[in-house]
Amino acid sequence: MSTPSRLKAPLILVLSLVLLCAGVAVLVGVFGLLVTVLGKL
Template sequence: MSTPSRLKGPLILLLSLVLLCAGVAVLVGVFGLLVKLLGLG
C-alpha cells in the first residue's frame, strides 16, 4: 500500500514545512531561554 507518486510531492513538501516550523520554534525557544539566563530580557 504505497502512496501514489501524484501525492508524494505535496506530502514531502508539507512534511518538510512542518519540520522547518518545528525547528524554528525550538531555536526561538532556546534563544529566549538563553536571553533569560543571561539576564538580557
C-alpha cells in the first residue's frame, strides 16, 4: 500500500456507482410498489 492515492480514485468511482445503482433500484422498487397499490384501488 505504498500508493493509496492511486487506488483511492477508482475505489471512490466504484462506490459511487454502487450507491447510484442502489438508489435507482430503491426508486424503481418504490415506484413499482406504488403502481401495484394504486392499481388495486
